[in-house]
Amino acid sequence: MIRLLAAVSAAAVLMAGPVQAQEVDRAAVNRIVDQGFNHSEVMQTAAHLTDRIGGRMTNSPQMRETERWAQERFRDWGLSNVRTEGFEFGRGWSIVQSSARMTSPRPIALRAIPVAWTPGTNGTVSGEVILAPMATPGDLEKWRGKLAGKIVLISAPTVAPDPTEPAFRRLTDAELAERNVYGQPTHNHAATERGVQSSSRDDFPLRLDAFLAEEGALGWIRMAYRDGGLVHGAGYTHHVGRTPTLPGMEIAAEDYRRLVRLSIAGTAPTVEMMSEVRFHDEDINAYNVLADIPGTDRSGEYVMAGAHFDSWVAADGAVDNAAGTAVVMEAARILRTLNVRPKRTIRFALWNGEEQGLFGSLAYVDRHLATRAPLEDPALAALPNNRTWRARWPIQPREGYSDLVAYFNLDNGSGRIRGINAEGNLAAVPVLEDWLEPFASMGATTVSPRSAGGTDHVYLQTVGVPGFQFIQDPLDYSSRLHHSSLDSYDHLKPEDLRQAAVILASVLLSAANSDEPLPRMPLPTRPTDTDPFPFPGGN
């Protein structure tokens, strides 16, 4: 285990008061290791999520099936209080089938996926393409009068990158050591508040859609942001009343550039788009799935592990995030199978609506832990919770605020656990180190003081609840799998997922049984702007 510099550790002790050595139950570790390596079911769980169910877009039929199936599995394993908690998300959307072809100057199939929450083509749509890159509202006017009857190529083509780095890698000791440096938080309230008022991820797509419809375009095509024939298909127009009118597809970068080159060479291609999709409006709520192993004391305190179980649908949502889901479920299975009787309740959470903005975990925070004051401007107050959350002060703790003593998140793919990010909670570092210590020989050596963003622990962090994301080996998550058409079971690593489940189970048990709750950061109050003169040389 790589430890912090002594001076920093000493400071942490000073700030947080005396921290007891957190004894890990070594006998329990061995039982967990046996169950997790010799009787593992993590890959069976992952296979069902990926091969059998496939892509799990929030509020799609596949996600409804997943919600049912996950509860059933938790019940089969004997978890308690298995339940869903709903929150407003918007429309469901699913692909029945789709394809795209260039039909002139020569016929060729294009690797394509409808962009999420765009309407279908109602048969096929065929038209000449026109390259008209539009990425901001300011780009629209220059194309006025030129798009009628066209299929519009909205992305500016980029040069194909050379893959000179390995797609797949594990963290080196040096890289782990580099994470062992505290990073100061920065604050800029003006920027935060501008962020609230500026466009959300569906504003520009809707404005573009309106412009294209007004101009009489037939549909639009964007370029995949990765090469290698991959497609992704992410889109954000899921809120009720915010569905675009024109079909939009993403095609592989290679296919897109070919269309552009042929256009430039003077033979503007004709393309045929076919997209059969369904909208699902029966229930606009999405559902988190929760399940408990009840604690033996009456404190009401609990520890929690979570992972989002929704995904995109270009493939089967394997590393993002059937991997984390299967590990959380496997940790639940292991601990139930061992019939542990923890002092604190252990809760398992499968979050929904993560891909579109961490909606599920935020709903949990807002409902159970703390809320934040509304904004005064009624237009801003009506925005979705995740758009304004960070700009609203003060934080108002709810009754259960102190009950959740630690939350552990998994959402970095299939790589084994190499440590955990302490999220600036220096007092927690030595405790987390104690809990990880039995697993150093499995590669889990590092408690970093740093923060990790972008997934379901961050809203707990925003209200001062200790929420952590594990450090995992990156493998080929970012290089080719994340959100892509390659994200299928094939690229899951069984050894890594078994390791992660064993470590998660043990850490949860240690946290549930520790004498003292994990040290917390003070309740956040509106911090001081870090930089009063935010321009170069201002400080």
Place this chain on the structure above:
Amino acid sequence: MIRLLAAVSAAAVLMAGPVQAQEVDRAAVNRIVDQGFNHSEVMQTAAHLTDRIGGRMTNSPQMRETERWAQERFRDWGLSNVRTEGFEFGRGWSIVQSSARMTSPRPIALRAIPVAWTPGTNGTVSGEVILAPMATPGDLEKWRGKLAGKIVLISAPTVAPDPTEPAFRRLTDAELAERNVYGQPTHNHAATERGVQSSSRDDFPLRLDAFLAEEGALGWIRMAYRDGGLVHGAGYTHHVGRTPTLPGMEIAAEDYRRLVRLSIAGTAPTVEMMSEVRFHDEDINAYNVLADIPGTDRSGEYVMAGAHFDSWVAADGAVDNAAGTAVVMEAARILRTLNVRPKRTIRFALWNGEEQGLFGSLAYVDRHLATRAPLEDPALAALPNNRTWRARWPIQPREGYSDLVAYFNLDNGSGRIRGINAEGNLAAVPVLEDWLEPFASMGATTVSPRSAGGTDHVYLQTVGVPGFQFIQDPLDYSSRLHHSSLDSYDHLKPEDLRQAAVILASVLLSAANSDEPLPRMPLPTRPTDTDPFPFPGGN
């Protein structure tokens, strides 16, 4: 420039007689550099071959168009004696459209391509899959009675490899230096003759097809040999009278493994295959395209550059081998534009039927340079030329045998030229070094004594004519592009192709104007078996 050890060079001089320093015309080099870098058309040529024409399967309509277009370009540029030379190849085959879907237990599109020269599905074929790996005739019997009404998964699934090496790379100085080691030729006549009698590349596919048809299978699917969602589609049943009866497709490794896992998990999937293909039997000859810059002397001697211009059709045949084709054509354009008047004729050759067995270049060798005695066994004598060529002795030089003084081949993708393989012709090494010397600062530094196989210079080598393949930077040719669905224009490197055209043009001019013809190896006669006791420890 990396030179051979002095001792080896001295030996080469001894063997071949005095070798004059081969003066390169420096003024011509500058004109070639200017034309090739400041007025290049190599990427326009490559774009037409890839984007506009696309995949160019021998005897397909696309290849017929390419044959016409290439001649037209040569004529536009003022080449002389632009012509085709035909040779018997077999049936043409082209894909109109195709798709494959898993329809149960859930619908999902599969990344698929029909295997070349398999028949279409005549609508769609739908059936349950069965995993029945069959790679040799001995595998067939174990599946008898089990395949009726099924779509047969014929590949044994492999574990997805981790891409821990960069997909794209250039040769290091150390790697180039390693090539500077002579490799002795080895000979084993018994093995060569066994090779003649053993199966060709279409024997097992046809035997498998007959077995599957007899068993009542509906069709078959094989797994792509690369991961990453790529497909390839190579097949070899192009000879007349050797067309299989059942449709066969290749699907992406990830899609294939999903079918296998679902089968193993107890929910054998149903798959729908659709393959609309055409056979083209109007002309079973394929055509090489030849064009000359006539020499000024009357010796009849000529130098030649060539590249195959046929391709597979999973993508647009860009690095294999629009790249080499465009470089050869560009060298022709450069030299014609400069209006060079070489002493010897310079010939440009675009070979056909390379992908199925170097048929085009072999036809040229057999017609113009040398033939080999027929085999006595009439069954063996009836086999295609390329199956028996190496086992037939003696070699019978034709009238033009000595006229071709050097041949230069390009077929290693889009990487720049780093040197040339002397193919064991040690006497030629210092001459080739002289011709390359002006281009050391462009990275072309190495004359290797080694051989390179697998492309259109090898049949010239088999009859003792100096035929060479350039050494090129590998880039991502082998890792992901060669024969794959990613082989489109995007992955061509303009700087590299311009460099290659400049060097090829200059080397051709040097070879055409050199005082002496390039040193040759003696006419091959049946060599001695290298190893009389071919078992471990036998020598």
